[in-house]
Amino acid sequence: MPEPPPTPNARxxxxxxxxxxxxxxxRQVLEHLPVLVKRLKADQEIVSLGERPQQCCLVLEGLTCVYKLSYAGRRQIMALHVPGDMPDLHSLHLAVMDISIASVSSCTVGFIQHEDLRRVCERFPRLTAAFWRETLVDASIYREWLLNVGQRDAYTRLAHLMCELYTRLSAVGLTDERTFELPITQDELADTLGISAVHVSRTLQALRGDGLIETARKRVTVPSWSKLQEAGEFDPLYLHLQGRHAA
Amino acid sequence: MPEPPPTPNARxxxxxxxxxxxxxxxRQVLEHLPVLVKRLKADQEIVSLGERPQQCCLVLEGLTCVYKLSYAGRRQIMALHVPGDMPDLHSLHLAVMDISIASVSSCTVGFIQHEDLRRVCERFPRLTAAFWRETLVDASIYREWLLNVGQRDAYTRLAHLMCELYTRLSAVGLTDERTFELPITQDELADTLGISAVHVSRTLQALRGDGLIETARKRVTVPSWSKLQEAGEFDPLYLHLQGRHAA
DNA sequence: CGCGCAGTTGACGTATGTCAAGACAGGTGG
DNA sequence: CCACCTGTCTTGACATACGTCAACTGCGCG
Structure with a gap:
């Protein structure tokens, strides 16, 4: 639905x-929120655990991730964010970061000052609700990922993730017919799904072998959406892509 | 810190x-929010996937859980809620439930109408922020659980959960020196941690064997907090128990 | 053209799952 | 107060999905 964004905030x-x-x-008020735009290479830290940021991050292009390390040094990626997402909107009300955020691919992000956000929320309570809702959808995705990581096998888990990414990218106009860019390594997929990189490799091969996805240099194509959806036990309900009053 | 609640809302x-x-x-306004109090036995459904509730649930006594089923019928418990928690506060802005909520132990819960909550939020924007914050802490806990389930072994995972429950119960005055009530079965612990019930049994024995916990009829005691904390890689930061301005 | 990172492959190890039988305990009825 | 009964927990034997390690391949970038 959306066109390429004329201003950073448009997304x-x-x-x-x-x-x-x-x-x-x-819309006007949001349009005029000051944004500091930054370009990042892959694998750059954006916000770190323990920080007390005074601004929120807004993804404009590329992929970012939210992650945490276990004491053994194992990394769990607990969220992937696509353009239009605000990975640390929660910092508006949670003083200290309990996670880190990094770029996955090279990407461009914007930063909006907390005080600016707070000001527009005060003047427009409906915007408070809209931002609040955004954080609730994030939480809903965490819940689905918990189900994914806790109860589904690697094959289903990967299929599910592909479905989710396709759906979310689609919602912001970043899919092209049956394909989408996925600028992520198998290592990062492994940290996302809670399996090893070797196993990601094998599982991707299984999905390809079953004709559920095709991959060619960071681009995924989905030959049959319904088949992939079934393999991934994917029901988009948890993404809450319909507004309050839709069916 | 809190005394036994004189009114349902006090918690x-x-x-x-x-x-x-x-x-x-x-405080007065919240105190006078109408609440419908209900007593429940263990394992009763409180809200179900797909519903469009007009009210939020507030735990007054006992333990409740948020869960979802995989197509294979496996259950993932993605949150446990103790007195004072509002397990489905998010329903205020997310029309349809993407999860189910059930009692774990017998418990008593209150229901507050969405419209009442919305009304007080409109009149007192600071309360909006407070409720929003509550949902953000829930989200932070989901993130930590993702790390737990995705990257830690069963032993660490269980120790971590024990630490979290001790800490959260402590925060609402429901621990007694070094012990707390944990009215949950091993089956439910299994669904929470993403391991089998048999393995929960063995892992509990390991923790007991190492002197990290003692259990006696639904009551857990923690002989050495620092040891358990270390075993569980537990850092309470993610619970955000300090306010915005604390150290 | 070659360097280096990402991906692949095979052999092998292990944490955890499954199944099924048995022990225990807490609540209920006699 | 005892006896039973059901749900919970425990135990052992065995199965398996996934992890680890290490070598190899291939592709994209300079």
Whole structure:
């Protein structure tokens, strides 16, 4: 649905608006929020555990991840964020970061000051609700990932993740027919799914062998959506892509 | 810190207040929110996947869980809630339930109408922030559980859960020196940790054998907090029990 | 053209799952 | 107060999905 963004904030506004229709005034206010745009290479830290940021991050291009390390040094990626997402919106009300955020691919991100966000939320309570809702959808995704990691085998888990990414990228207009860019390594997929990189490799081969996905240099194509969806036990309900009043 | 609650809402108010100091007026308003109190036996469904509730649930006594089923019928418990928690606060902004909620032990819960909550949030924007914050802490716990289930072995995972429950119960005054009630079966622990019930049994024995916990009829005692904490790689940061301005 | 990272492959190890039988305990009825 | 009964927990034998290690391949980038 959305066009390439003319201003940095457009991505965010478009996403908010799609499920929570904004008034012209609200849209204007958001449009004029000051944003500091930054380009990043792959694997750069954006915010770190323990910090007390004064700003929120907004993904404009590329892929970012939220992660944490166990004491044994194993990394769990607990979220992947696509353009339009705000990976650390929660820092608005949680003083200290309990996670780290990094770029996965090279990407461009924007930073919006907490005080600016707070100001617009005060003036427009509906925007508070819209941002709050965004953090609730994030939480819903964490829940689904817990189900994924806790109860599904590697094959189903990977299929599920592919379905989710396809769906979320689709929602922001970043899929092309039946394919999408997935600028991520198998190592990162492993940390996301809680399995080893070797096993990711084998599992991807299994999915390819079963004709559920095709991969060619960081690009995934889905020959049959319904088959992949079934293999991944994917029900998009938890993404809450319909607004409050939709079926 | 809190005394046994004189009114149903006291638990919630006390919890909100402890990290987000409320004014007398705000406290009064919350105090007078109408609550429908219900007693439940163990294993009763409170809200179900797919529903569109018009109210939020507030745990007053006992333990409740948030869960989801995989297509294979395996259950993942993605959250446990103790008195003072509101397991489905997110339903305020997410129309349809993406999870189910059930009692774990026999317990008593309160129900507060969405419209009542929305009304107080409108009149007292600071309360909006306080409730929003609650949902953000829930999300933070989901993240930690993802790390737990995705990267830690069963032994560490269980120790971690024990640490978390001890800490959270402590925060609402429900621990007694070094012990706490844990009215949960090993089956439910298994579904929480993403391991089998048999393995929970063995892992509990290992923890007991190492002197990290003692168990006697649904009551857990922690002989050495620092040892258990180390075994569970537990850092309470993610629980955000300090307010915005604490160290 | 070659360097280096990402991906692949095979052999082998292990944490955890499954099944099924048995022990225990807490609540209920006589 | 005892006896039973059901749900919970325990135990052992065995199965398996996935991890680890290490060598090899291949592709994209300079």
């Amino acid at each position: 965010m506004i478009c996403k908010l608006d799609s499920i929570f229709p904004l008034s012209e005034e609200e | 919630m108010i006390c919890k909100l207040d402890s990290i987000f100091p409320l004014s007398e007026e705000e």
